[in-house]
Amino acid sequence: MRYSGWRIIKEALTGHKGWGPVWRDPAPKSEYDYIIVGGGGHGLATAYYLAKQFRQARIAVLEKSYLGSGNVGRNTTIIRSNYLLPGNEPFYEFSLKLWEGLEQDFNYNAMVSQRGIVNLIHTDAARDAATRRGNAMILNGADAVLLDREGVRAMYPWLNFDDARFPIKGGLLQKRGGTVRHDAVAWGYARGADLAGVDLIQNCEVTGMRIENGRILGVETSRGYIGAKKVGVAVAGSSGRVMAHAGMRLPIESHVLQAFVSEGLKPLIDGVITFGAGHFYVSQSDKGGLVFGGDIDGYNSYAQRGNLPVIEDVAEGGMALMPAIGRARLLRAWGGIMDMSMDGSPIIDKTPIEGLYFNGGWCYGGFKATPASGWCFAHLLATDTPHPTATAYRFDRFLKGAMIDEKGQGAQPNLH
Amino acid sequence: MLIPHPLLGPRDAQEFVYLGDAALIDRPDGADIPTMHDYLYLRDNPAGEHRELWYHEQGDRSWLVVTRNTVTHEILKVELARDVARAKGRSK
Numbered sequence: 001m002r003y004s005g006w007r008i009i010k011e012a013l014t015g016h017k018g019w020g021p022v023w024r025d026p027a028p029k030s031e032y033d034y035i036i037v038g039g040g041g042h043g044l045a046t047a048y049y050l051a052k053q054f055r056q057a058r059i060a061v062l063e064k065s066y067l068g069s070g071n072v073g074r075n076t077t078i079i080r081s082n083y084l085l086p087g088n089e090p091f092y093e094f095s096l097k098l099w100e101g102l103e104q105d106f107n108y109n110a111m112v113s114q115r116g117i118v119n120l121i122h123t124d125a126a127r128d129a130a131t132r133r134g135n136a137m138i139l140n141g142a143d144a145v146l147l148d149r150e151g152v153r154a155m156y157p158w159l160n161f162d163d164a165r166f167p168i169k170g171g172l173l174q175k176r177g178g179t180v181r182h183d184a185v186a187w188g189y190a191r192g193a194d195l196a197g198v199d200l201i202q203n204c205e206v207t208g209m210r211i212e213n214g215r216i217l218g219v220e221t222s223r224g225y226i227g228a229k230k231v232g233v234a235v236a237g238s239s240g241r242v243m244a245h246a247g248m249r250l251p252i253e254s255h256v257l258q259a260f261v262s263e264g265l266k267p268l269i270d271g272v273i274t275f276g277a278g279h280f281y282v283s284q285s286d287k288g289g290l291v292f293g294g295d296i297d298g299y300n301s302y303a304q305r306g307n308l309p310v311i312e313d314v315a316e317g318g319m320a321l322m323p324a325i326g327r328a329r330l331l332r333a334w335g336g337i338m339d340m341s342m343d344g345s346p347i348i349d350k351t352p353i354e355g356l357y358f359n360g361g362w363c364y365g366g367f368k369a370t371p372a373s374g375w376c377f378a379h380l381l382a383t384d385t386p387h388p389t390a391t392a393y394r395f396d397r398f399l400k401g402a403m404i405d406e407k408g409q410g411a412q413p414n415l416h
Numbered sequence: 417m418l419i420p421h422p423l424l425g426p427r428d429a430q431e432f433v434y435l436g437d438a439a440l441i442d443r444p445d446g447a448d449i450p451t452m453h454d455y456l457y458l459r460d461n462p463a464g465e466h467r468e469l470w471y472h473e474q475g476d477r478s479w480l481v482v483t484r485n486t487v488t489h490e491i492l493k494v495e496l497a498r499d500v501a502r503a504k505g506r507s508k
Contacts, residue, residue, distance in 0.1 A: 240461035249458040253436065254486070299434045300486045302463040307417060307489070309430045342457045398457040399450070411456050414434060 002107055022187065023194035028201050031227035032058045034381060035219060037206050037242060038235035039063025041072035041182075041367065042359055044189035044200075045374020046234055046381070048106065051196035053375070054382035059198045060228075062221060064205035068186030071237055074304075074336035075367040076259050076291050078272055078283065080117045080177035081142045084133045087392030087404040088345060089140040094389045095372030096142065096176060102371060108188030110180050111286070116271040117177035118152065120321075121170040126277075130172040137174070147171040156273065163320055166277045177272065179283055185370055209245040209356070216246070216355040232357040232381050234373075237337035238302075239360035246353055250360070251342040251398055253413040256301040256335045257293065257364050258310055262328040264288030273321070280317030282325075290328060292318060296338060296364065298414040306335045338364050344416030345404035348376050348386065348393040357381055358395075363416055419482060420494050424475060431474040438467035438481045441501055463487055469497060 001007075001020065011018050034050060036043045039061045047061045063069070079099050081092035103110050121127045127146075134144035145151075152171045153161065161168045194200055201223070208220035209231070218227035235242045239252055265288050274281040282292040294314035297306045311333060318325045341347065341361035346369065348359050359377045362369060376387035386393070392404055398411075409415040417429035437459055444451050463486055470480045479497035484490065501507065 238463075240459070241463050249454070249460060251457040251459070253459050253461050254463070299429075299484075300436070300461065300466055300468060301489065302487050303489055307429070309428075399453045413436070 003109070022191045023200055026199045026201065028060065028062075028204060028221070028223050028226050029058070029199065031218070032060045032199070033229050034059045035226060035228040035231045036061045037219065037231065037233045038070075039067040039190070039200060039202065040070045040234070040236075041068070041186050041189065041370040042236065042362075042373045042377070043234040044068075044186055044193055045370050046232060046359070046377040047198045048189045048193040048196065049375045050378035050381060051193055051198050054378055056197075059193075060226070061193065061198060061200050062204045062206055062219070062226070063200070063202045064222075066202050067190050067200060068183055071336045071338075071366060072186045072370070073183050074259070074334060075182055076281070076283070076293050077179045077182045077367065078117065078177070078281075079112075079180055079368040080174055080272075081368075082117065082119065082133065082137055082144065082172065082174045082177065083406060084136050085404050085406055088406065089136055089142065091372055091376070091389040091393075092369065093137075093140050093142045094375075095369050098371035098375065099180065100176070102188070106188045106192035108184065108191060110184040110188050112178070112180045114176050114178040115283075116173060116175045117274065118147065118155065118171040118173050118271060119274045119276060120152070120168055121172065122166040122168065122277055124169075127170055130170070134172050143174060143176050145173040145175065147173050155271070156269070158324055159273075159322055160320065166275075166320065179272065182367060189374070206242060206245065211246060211353055211356075214352070214354055216353055228355075230355045230357065230381055232359065232377060234359040234377060236339040236360045236362045236366055239339050239358070243358065246351065246356055248351060251347075251395070252339045252361050253300050254302055255296045255298065255338050255340045255414060256303055256306045257296045257338050258306040258314070258333060258335045259291070259293040260311070260314065260333045261285070261292075261331050262290040262325075263331050265290065265328060268324075275317060275321045278317035278320050280314055280321055282318065282322070289331060290325065296340070296414060302337055304335050304337055338362070340413035340416060342398060342411045342413060343403035343405040344407055344409065346373070346393050347395060348373065348380060348390045349395050350380070350384070351395070417489055417491065419470060419480070419491060421472065421475070421478075421480065422494055422496055423478070424472075427472065427475060429470075431472060432470040432480075433473045435469040435471060438469050438497075438500070440469060441481075441497065442504070465492065
């Protein structure tokens with residue numbers, strides 16, 4: 001069933017009796033060519049592109065809970081490609097280009113809104129760094145505009161420009177960045193994958209992996225054993241737990257990141273503002289809530305909830321940047337579990353076990369990467385070679401000294 | 417979170433800096449590169465009990481080994497890292 005304006009008019013005139021379930025609810029078969037573990041954004045995107053772009057095959061997605069129940073529904077919905085380093089920027093720009101054509105591609109309204117993202121600048125040194133970053137972005141085919149103080153003021157006149165510690169001196173604007181309705185991304189990919197013949201199997205937790213002579217044969221699940229020629233794991237947040245079934249230790253720690261939404265307000269922020277120096281970023285949802293967040297809590301956690309000191313820290317950052325936020329009431333706060341990697345960059349790679357592939361380590365930047373992550377992981381699964389934009393995302397980059405460390409923090413995951 | 421410091425009693429976790437898995441105490445000095453890589457970059461990252469290093473920066477500057485449940489954030493045991501290292505035969 002394709003969605004279209006005509007379809008909506010027709011259904012409106014006939015009592016909406018023609019809408020059916022958006023995807024099937026199949027029982028697992030005994031064997032597949034490809035099993036994708038993880039029915040979140042990245043897993044569903046992988047299955048979608050694998051079925052659509054690469055080959056006709058028997059593909060299943062195994063999800064321990066319901067589709068989109070993890071980080072794809074817990075993030076702050078921002079898309080952007082404002083990275084600096086050569087290993088990252090081409091990948092994220094590829095992802096942003098996929099976002100731009102996504103809704104037409106999978107025929108689903110994901111509310112992709114390129115409303116622009118501004119990184120604020122407070123010092124001359126930060127302006128130099130932003131200039132360099134903007135140039136790196138432009139060299140890789142992205143867009144960047146360096147704003148002076150008056151340029152930022154024209155967009156957001158109500159910001160606190162004269163904060164004693166972090167006065168606003170300018171900003172780096174990426175106009176093509178923006179926000180996307182995050183749940184709809186999972187639903188769109190799920191529907192697209194289902195239409196392409198992928199079995200989406202929910203409430204099916206992987207509890208073990210059957211590995212013989214260095215080769216994966218299949219996975220043990222809460223719904224029985226399922227054989228597979230190739231298994232791709234895309235379960236960021238739970239990567240350590242799932243890959244432990246294969247006896248692997250990862251260059252990853254799991255950390256909790258909190259996010260917040262205020263009560264619905266009249267239109268105030270038409271883009272995304274990031275105040276990195278103050279550990280605060282904010283946008284406004286179409287329902288009017290201010291969606292904002294800050295840093296990770298900073299200690300290993302699988303709890304999907306954080307502690308109060310970080311809420312206070314984020315609130316202080318918000319008050320420093322936009323004192324008006326003090327009048328808004330907090331509606332909800334929640335936490336999601338991040339795969340914090342050792343250099344702040346992700347991994348899309350084969351593992352030492354033949355037929356087992358890994359996608360994870362997205363830190364707190366996985367949502368914007370969803371389309372390219374799915375595409376590149378599908379490319380790797382189908383061809384056994386990395387996609388040209390993802391060649392740097394290897395396990396062995398730590399052994400070889402080829403880290404992609406945007407912040408230059410070293411092997412300290414809670415600082416990335 | 418409150419961390420029950422062995423010398424100072426319960427202290428707010430905000431006074432501490434978090435480093436990571438307490439296995440970092442066992443640095444394999446002089447080991448080959450693959451062993452050093454595993455020490456530096458790979459983690460067990462368990463869901464459940466986790467022994468980890470916290471530094472009391474805004475307190476007595478002691479390093480602690482905190483045993484904490486990463487699913488519930490419950491703190492189960494706190495030791496001075498010094499005692500843990502000495503029990504392993506370091507710095508006699």
